[in-house]
Amino acid sequence: MAAATLARRIGRSGVLPLCCRLPAWDRAARPPPGPAQPPGLPLAPCRSFSNNKIQVELDESSGVAMMKFKSPPVNSLSLEFLTEFSISLEKLENNKACRGVIITSALPKIFSSGLDITEMCGKSIEHYTEFWRAVQEMWLRLYGSNMVTVAAVNGSSPAGGCLVALSCDYRIMAENPKFSIGLNEAQLGIVAPFWFKDTFVNVVGHRIAERSLQLGSLHPAPEALKLGLVDELVPEEKLMEKAAAVMAQWLALPDHARQLTKTMMRKAVLDRLVAHREEDIKNFISFVSKESIQKSLRMYMEMLKKRKS
Numbered sequence: 001m002a003a004a005t006l007a008r009r010i011g012r013s014g015v016l017p018l019c020c021r022l023p024a025w026d027r028a029a030r031p032p033p034g035p036a037q038p039p040g041l042p043l044a045p046c047r048s049f050s051n052n053k054i055q056v057e058l059d060e061s062s063g064v065a066m067m068k069f070k071s072p073p074v075n076s077l078s079l080e081f082l083t084e085f086s087i088s089l090e091k092l093e094n095n096k097a098c099r100g101v102i103i104t105s106a107l108p109k110i111f112s113s114g115l116d117i118t119e120m121c122g123k124s125i126e127h128y129t130e131f132w133r134a135v136q137e138m139w140l141r142l143y144g145s146n147m148v149t150v151a152a153v154n155g156s157s158p159a160g161g162c163l164v165a166l167s168c169d170y171r172i173m174a175e176n177p178k179f180s181i182g183l184n185e186a187q188l189g190i191v192a193p194f195w196f197k198d199t200f201v202n203v204v205g206h207r208i209a210e211r212s213l214q215l216g217s218l219h220p221a222p223e224a225l226k227l228g229l230v231d232e233l234v235p236e237e238k239l240m241e242k243a244a245a246v247m248a249q250w251l252a253l254p255d256h257a258r259q260l261t262k263t264m265m266r267k268a269v270l271d272r273l274v275a276h277r278e279e280d281i282k283n284f285i286s287f288v289s290k291e292s293i294q295k296s297l298r299m300y301m302e303m304l305k306k307r308k309s
């Protein structure tokens with residue numbers, strides 16, 4: 001399906017069309033590109049593409065795409081951002097030349113500030129439905145991706161930004177103690193949904209996740225490494241080089257073995273959301289519609305603005 005058509009259909013419904021929603025964790029492993037590719041078969045024209053929020057470049061010789069978030073000031077995950085993110089992942093997933101994606105930010109000091117709080121304040125039920133479905137869609141695509149996914153975390157990454165990193169196969173963070181990462185929802189007076197929690201537990205284990213979630217902790221990079229929230233720290237100027245080296249190491253394995261192993265590790269968590277998607281949307285709507293939650297979110301936004309001035 002042409003990207004423009006896909007974008008229009010998502011724009012209308014907030015959901016990727018069914019024909020494009022075959023979950024990655026249900027698909028057969030793809031054959032590796034190269035000799036297995038029938039000679040002369042054209043690859044999808046996807047070398048580089050860009051939209052308002054995200055820039056993607058695919059190096060077809062290595063099979064690695066570089067995805068950069070470029071939505072100033074803080075790469076917040078708005079409905080538009082999430083839709084573009086899902087479209088970009090879908091394009092890469094469907095491109096046989098692409099085996100891995102490195103996700104990073106084009107902005108200094110910020111990987112992503114998480115879900116756009118303004119999308120959760122004073123909006124209609126229809127809007128909340130569309131927004132939350134887009135959050136779910138993004139996570140299902142990223143966590144269930146057949147590609148190798150490496151997060152090169154080059155700045156702070158609270159809440160939804162942390163979820164993006166946690167959903168990748170490997171996390172490398174710039175070793176700057178001013179950059180922090182974590183699921184800080186409790187600090188905003190809101191609750192990380194079960195699938196944020198499950199993703200976190202799968203990375204750091206139950207005890208660390210429980211303490212960190214209850215306290216809404218944002219962990220400075222060195223602490224994040226100690227907790228296992230990120231896999232390694234490197235000087236900022238070495239981040240992309242390191243991400244490329246890690247990617248090459250992961251791509252040295254046969255795709256089918258790695259993909260089936262990933263599916264085995266992640267399927268239960270993915271299936272849980274797939275089975276409870278509509279209920280999860282209802283929970284989100286009833287939660288954010290509460291006056292007390294709206295008040296907490298407004299106060300948090302005011303605090304951010306005051307802190308600035």
Ligand SMILES: CC/C=C\C/C=C\C/C=C\CCC/C=C/C(=O)SCCNC(=O)CCNC(=O)[C@H](O)C(C)(C)COP(=O)(O)OP(=O)(O)OC[C@H]1O[C@@H](n2cnc3c(N)ncnc32)[C@H](O)[C@@H]1OP(=O)(O)O
Pocket residue numbers: 073074076110112113114115116117118156158159160161184185188190191192193283284287288301304305308
């Ligand atoms: C039993 C339970 C049952 C049910 C539960 C059901 C459902 C669950 C319900 C809800 C779940 C929601 C899950 C939410 C996840 C999230 O991701 S919430 C977002 C959390 N994010 C944050 O806390 C980050 C906040 N931002 C910051 O800390 C800082 O901005 C920064 C460190 C990212 C960057 O700092 P600076 O570089 O100093 O930039 P500024 O602070 O000046 O920000 C610039 C500009 O951007 C605005 N902004 C920042 N973050 C956001 C954001 N996330 N959304 C929207 N806007 C944001 C900020 O206000 C500034 O705006 P202006 O003042 O310039 O207008």
